[in-house]
Amino acid sequence: MTSIRANSCILLCDHRTLKHLNLPEKEGFRWHEVNTAEELSKIRLDLSNGAIFVATGVYDFSTVSSDFYEKQLGNFIKMNHATLKRNQLVYIKPRIKPKYTHEEKQTLSKFIGIAFSKFMAVNAETTMLTMENKPKIVDLYYRSLFKNIFKDKPIKKDEPVIKPIIPVEKEIDLPKPIPRKPSNVVHDLWFSGHDFQEECSIELFQNDIKIGETEKYKFKDNENHSPFFKKGIKVSVNSGLDENLLFKFGKWGYLNITLNDIFDRKVFPINSKKGSGSRVSITATKPDTKTTSIHIAGRDFKKGVDCYLKVYECSKQQLIYQSEVVKNDSTPHFKKFEIVDARFDVVSSQFNIEVFDKDTIKDDYLGFAPVDYRDLKRYKNFKNSIEVKDEKSATRGVLMLNVEQSGISGSVKNLVYDDTKNYHVYFKVKDTKKGTKYLKTKVMRGPIEQHKHETEKIEAESAGYRTSLFLPNITEKASIDFVVESNKDEAASISFQKLLLASKTGKKLTEKFGEGEIDFFMVEDSRNKMYEIEVEVEKLPKMDGLLNGGKADPFFILKLDGYTVYKSEVVKNKLEAKFKFKLPSHLIEQAETYQIEFYDHDTGNADDPIGQYYGPVNSIGEPQRLEQFAGGKVKDLDRAKFTMHLRE
Numbered sequence: 001m002t003s004i005r006a007n008s009c010i011l012l013c014d015h016r017t018l019k020h021l022n023l024p025e026k027e028g029f030r031w032h033e034v035n036t037a038e039e040l041s042k043i044r045l046d047l048s049n050g051a052i053f054v055a056t057g058v059y060d061f062s063t064v065s066s067d068f069y070e071k072q073l074g075n076f077i078k079m080n081h082a083t084l085k086r087n088q089l090v091y092i093k094p095r096i097k098p099k100y101t102h103e104e105k106q107t108l109s110k111f112i113g114i115a116f117s118k119f120m121a122v123n124a125e126t127t128m129l130t131m132e133n134k135p136k137i138v139d140l141y142y143r144s145l146f147k148n149i150f151k152d153k154p155i156k157k158d159e160p161v162i163k164p165i166i167p168v169e170k171e172i173d174l175p176k177p178i179p180r181k182p183s184n185v186v187h188d189l190w191f192s193g194h195d196f197q198e199e200c201s202i203e204l205f206q207n208d209i210k211i212g213e214t215e216k217y218k219f220k221d222n223e224n225h226s227p228f229f230k231k232g233i234k235v236s237v238n239s240g241l242d243e244n245l246l247f248k249f250g251k252w253g254y255l256n257i258t259l260n261d262i263f264d265r266k267v268f269p270i271n272s273k274k275g276s277g278s279r280v281s282i283t284a285t286k287p288d289t290k291t292t293s294i295h296i297a298g299r300d301f302k303k304g305v306d307c308y309l310k311v312y313e314c315s316k317q318q319l320i321y322q323s324e325v326v327k328n329d330s331t332p333h334f335k336k337f338e339i340v341d342a343r344f345d346v347v348s349s350q351f352n353i354e355v356f357d358k359d360t361i362k363d364d365y366l367g368f369a370p371v372d373y374r375d376l377k378r379y380k381n382f383k384n385s386i387e388v389k390d391e392k393s394a395t396r397g398v399l400m401l402n403v404e405q406s407g408i409s410g411s412v413k414n415l416v417y418d419d420t421k422n423y424h425v426y427f428k429v430k431d432t433k434k435g436t437k438y439l440k441t442k443v444m445r446g447p448i449e450q451h452k453h454e455t456e457k458i459e460a461e462s463a464g465y466r467t468s469l470f471l472p473n474i475t476e477k478a479s480i481d482f483v484v485e486s487n488k489d490e491a492a493s494i495s496f497q498k499l500l501l502a503s504k505t506g507k508k509l510t511e512k513f514g515e516g517e518i519d520f521f522m523v524e525d526s527r528n529k530m531y532e533i534e535v536e537v538e539k540l541p542k543m544d545g546l547l548n549g550g551k552a553d554p555f556f557i558l559k560l561d562g563y564t565v566y567k568s569e570v571v572k573n574k575l576e577a578k579f580k581f582k583l584p585s586h587l588i589e590q591a592e593t594y595q596i597e598f599y600d601h602d603t604g605n606a607d608d609p610i611g612q613y614y615g616p617v618n619s620i621g622e623p624q625r626l627e628q629f630a631g632g633k634v635k636d637l638d639r640a641k642f643t644m645h646l647r648e
Contacts, residue, residue, distance in 0.1 A: 008029050009053070010045060010047055010051075010052050012032055012034045013056075015033050036060055037072035037073050037076070041075035041076045044079055044080060045080045045083045049086075049087065050087055051089075052090065053090045054089070055091075056073065056091075056094075057112055057115055058095075058108075060111060066111060069114060073118055074118065081122055084119070091115060091116055091129070094108060094112065096109065101477040103477070103478055110261075116128055187259065187285065188234050189232055189282055189283070190232045190285065191229040191281065192226070192229065192280070193279070194226050194278065196227060196278055197278055199217055200250030200251075201214050204233045204235065205245070205247075205248065206245060206246075211233070213233070215229060226317070230320070232285075232340075243258060244256060245257055245259070247280070249272075253271060253278060255268055255270055256271075262283075267279050267280070268280055285340060288407050289407050291338045291339065292403060293404045293406070294336065294339070294402075295335075295401065295404075296333075297333045297399070299397065300330070303330050304328055304330075306325050306326070306329075306357055306359075307366075308322065308323050308358055309323040310322050310356065311351055311354075312352045313349060313350075314351065314370075320339065320351075321337050321339075341405075341407075345472075349373035350373065351371050352369075353368060353370075354367075355369070367389045367390040367396040369388045369389070376403045380403065383400075384401065385398045385401075386399045421524055421525070422525035422526075423471040424469070424524075424584075425520060425522045426465065426521045427465050428464040428521075429463055429486070430516050430517045431461055431516030432463075432490060432515075432516045433461075433486070433514060433515070433516075436459075436487060437459050437486075438457045438487055439465065440452065440454050441485075444482070455467050458564050458567065460564035462562055462563045464587050466583055466587070470525075471496075479497075481494070482494050490516070491513070492512060494520055499520055502522070503521075503523060503524070508520060528585075529585035529648060530585065531648060532580070532647045533580070533647075535558075535580075535596070535643075536578050537640070539575065539639040540598070541575075541635055541636040541640060551574060552573070552575060553572050553573060553574075553602075554598055554601075556568050556579070557597045559594065560588065561592060561593055588620075592616065592617060593617060594615065594616075594620065594644075595612065596613050596642070597612040597629075598610040598626060598642075609629045609632060609634075610634055611627055611634060612626065612627055613627060614627075620644050620646060621644065623643045625638065626640040626642065
């Protein structure tokens with residue numbers, strides 16, 4: 001704890017600001033170097049009738065989260081509430097430098113907003129002063145503000161005299177804000193919650209007037225207390241995108257943000273007297289944004305069934321729709337429902353359609369049918385169907401869909417994001433520890449974790465992963481880092497800027513990964529191609545005895561330049577088989593050789609090797625014969641052959 005006493009003026013600022021000021025050791029005046037809000041939170045002030053100048057935020061915005069910054073600033077204000085309230089309070093706003101990236105400018109602006117709003121809350125006459133001018137002008141400007149506190153600097157003979165831009169004897173006129181033209185912006189806001197504390201609706205207030213409310217969420221709708229609100233709220237903003245919006249969550253929580261905040265950040269912590277942890281995701285869309293209408297019908301269900309549906313978004317296990325009950329009908333038709341496309345990730349979102357039989361005491365669970373969001377558009381006129389399967393994979397019925405889309409694609413973007421692109425990042429590892437199976441990636445903006453990603457599992461010392469880390473709406477100036485770890489504690493990190501530079505020339509980047517290496521390859525979404533691959537094998541030798549079917553249970557492992565990229569499923573009791581899968585095009589196009597190894601799966605014992613082939617990638621598409629593994633003596637292998645086909 002540091003105690004600072006003065007009877008005229010106290011100045012608290014970081015060392016950069018101090019460099020611009022000619023500060024004397026003068027009676028009644030005290031200055032103290034404070035670089036972070038955490039340091040500020042440990043200072044107690046003692047001033048009875050004077051001025052307090054505080055500069056804060058310039059270091060914090062690049063090193064800590066906004067929540068941590070706000071908490072530390074709150075501790076400082078709480079400790080010095082009476083002193084800050086009875087004295088003149090001046091907030092010295094940090095300089096937003098042109099060299100900062102857009103994300104850095106946005107983050108620092110947020111920190112400035114937090115600081116000024118907190119100071120205004122304790123002292124409504126708080127003045128904001130800016131450091132936006134050049135350092136020499138800043139020096140004169142602040143010397144004018146502090147009046148007699150500063151002593152003059154000696155002026156060199158060859159140095160021109162710069163007149164203060166604000167006369168010393170006059171009261172300072174702060175720069176007037178540039179008036180904004182009314183924007184008359186209309187948006188729809190959509191909400192989903194995380195770890196809600198109580199059942200509630202969401203109310204929106206604008207200028208102390210309630211303008212909308214969602215439906216009420218009930219705990220029975222989601223066991224994980226993470227609601228998906230189906231009703232949105234329309235908001236019209238006439239005084240600019242920085243106009244304050246107040247959201248109330250029943251009687252237990254609230255949130256003060258602007259539309260600009262919603263554009264820049266999707267998930268917000270809810271302020272609550274009961275503690276932290278509850279969050280809300282808010283998506284802003286234009287009134288004509290794309291919607292998907294889904295009409296579901298069923299057939300082949302048991303007689304007398306009283307069917308109803310529940311549709312869940314898989315990754316968050318959120319209930320997004322529940323149908324009416326269609327009584328005593330084995331071929332039920334359910335009412336249409338609509339979803340707003342911008343609320344989902346069109347690349348990775350998956351839905352589970354769960355089917356229930358309504359009963360008086362307890363509803364019977366019949367089964368579920370999964371469907372990928374990106375596949376919805378192919379379900380037209382009830383021609384394509386999905387089987388409803390129970391826990392034992394038994395078919396309990398069939399669902400047929402008719403899907404129609406309307407409106408304009410996408411959620412609202414802030415104007416500064418008009419130059420954004422989507423990217424995919426792929427990984428390959430070499431010479432990793434034994435037992436390495438998968439990679440986990442953290443996407444970091446400074447110290448803040450933005451996103452997590454996990455690859456598929458490949459148990460090999462050298463592996464090329466098919467699943468990509470998807471990066472939506474990224475500007476070329478983005479300040480992002482990727483931290484990659486394996487399940488065996490191998491780790492590496494790399495910046496988005498390095499990957500961006502390499503991606504423009506189609507190159508990969510290699511970093512040390514434990515005792516091995518990791519390759520990063522990034523490609524724009526528009527150039528991210530996938531190959532559909534079909535492997536057809538025939539005339540395999542018999543590997544199992546008569547008790548086990550007398551044939552084989554084949555599967556294969558595919559390697560490109562020595563990297564394992566795919567392990568197929570097992571086909572039971574067959575000597576001919578077809579396998580279909582997809583691979584990112586770069587894995588094949590950057591490879592020179594491929595190797596395919598066929599095995600016979602054995603339950604409880606090691607899998608038996610059948611045969612293999614090794615050759616150049618440009619021979620893919622040609623029929624090839626399998627060859628023995630080293631030391632192998634599989635009978636009749638010379639008859640076995642396979643063909644691998646590629647299609648974009």
